[in-house]
Amino acid sequence: MAFATFFNSLCNFHCDVQDKYVLVGTLNGHGRPPNCFAFNGTNTILASGGDDEEVRIWDIKRLRLCQRLMDSAGRWGQVTCVQFVNVEVHSNTDWLCLGTGRGMLAMYRKSRRAAEFAEAWSLQVFTAGDSVEAFAYDPNHQRLAVSSHYGRIKMLRLQQGKFVELWEDELLDAIPRAVFFSDNGRSVLIFAMESGVISSRDVETSSTQSIKALKTAIGYASQCQVTGNVLIDNMRNGFDLYPHNRIIPLGTLPVPSTKMYVKAGVFGETGKIAVCGSDHGRIYVYGLADLKPRQQLLHGGSTDIVQIVETSSAQDDYLIASGTSTGKCDIRIWKRTIKRPAQFEGGKMGERLIVCNILFIFLFTWITRGTWISYFNDMKTDISQSPYLLSKGR
Structure with a gap:
């Protein structure tokens, strides 16, 4: 009887481990706080940009640094946002786009056979005193929407290998924290930080299609590519989950907060979970089917600020990357193995x-x-x- 109890406990422990994220490695090297992460489509590369004015390329399988991207002329400033974009739909090439604190956009490319990324182009999209706040790329129409810290909005389009400006507009007295394409690329959604206003613009003419106001500010916003749902840091008591094109939240994912810092919250596992940062050294993982907490991951101490998180779902693993803007400013990689029904x-x-x-x-x-x-x-x-x-x- 004792043996059977012990055996069942051992098996249950094994199953619990299979359902949890575990720490697989720590990446060190950013001399200053990281600001943004991006996984490539195959879970093999993580790009991280930070206040040290460079992008680091990490090999996720071996947990080692592969390459450092920086501007030799020192024109970038801090790296504010990075994203792998699908410039060539049927290609084995990774395209990495980044925005900087001095108003620049840069694009790097690497074929799967190449050892390193090479710069494809760079563009002074805003003035040197106005940082790139966010951008989004629409691969179907090859459009790039970009927002700046001082409220500028630009729409670019790829023509003959170069991005040309379609239009420019401005938000008054608000920081456009996020931009997303909507309605099959016919509209662009702009999320204003202070006012909590979400405006929809026509991508061809920039004319306003709709304006909706949330009841909270928008510290951070992310959109699920599968469901269209939006996750927003309400800068009060956690993250609010909104259905596509609605302003009444499905619910709030509680994350205690004592400091007025914006924190990333992103979707993971193809929209089944939300992963949220905090100001006290924890990453909160919520299941979105019931909006209940699934797991807490520790990254640093009770005073460390986890402002950056990112997820990836590819091959046989779900991955989470977390970064602190205090303490060691390190990056941690968490993994959960995907359970294949028959094989598992x-x-x-x-x-x-x-x-x-x-x-x-x-x-x-x-x-x-x-x-x-x-x-x-x-x-x-x-x-x-x-x-x-x-x-x-x-």
Whole structure:
């Protein structure tokens, strides 16, 4: 009975581990706080940009630094946002776009066979005193929407290998914290930080299509590519989950806060979870089916600010990257293995049988120790008294 209880506990522990994110590595090197993360589409590369005015390219499989991207002329300033974009739809090339604190956009490319990224182009999209706040890329129409810290909005389009400006507009007295394409690329949504206003603009003409006001400010906003839902840092008591094109939240994901810092909250596992940063060294993982907490991950101490989180779902793993803007300013990688229904059940049963066999052998050996110890002692005595050995001794 005790053995069965122990075995079931061991198996249940194994299943719990399979359902949890575990820390797989820590990436060090940013001399100053990281501001933004981006995974490529195959879960093999993480790009991180920071206040140290460079982008670091990390090999996620080996957890090591591969490359450092920086402007030799020092024109970038801090790196404010990074994103892998799908410039060539049917291509084995990674395209990395980044925005900087001095109003620049830069694009880097790397084929799967190449060892490193190479700069494709750079563009002074805003003045040097106005940082790039956010951008979004629409691969279907090859448009790039960009916002600045001082409220400028620009729409660019890729033509003959270069981005050209379609229009420019401005938000008054508000920081456009996020921009997303909507309605199959026909509209762009602009999220204003202080006012909590979400405005929709026509991508061709910039004319306003709709204006909606939330009841909270917008510290951070992310959009699920699968469901269209939007997750917003309300800068009060956590993150609000909004259905697509609605201003009444489905619910709030509580994250205690004592400091007025914006924190990232992103979707993960193809829209099934939300991962939220905090101002006290924790990452909160919520299930979105029931809006209940699933797990808390520790990154630093109770005073460390986890402002940046990012997720990725590809191949056989779900990944979370978290970064602190205090303390060591390190990056941690968390992983949860994807459970394939057929393979997992078979694999789980195989693992249980292996554990069971090992425990059975151990217990059988222990229970029968008196018999086999006596047997070996008798064998030792018989061998020592063997006439052959005695004759050899003479």
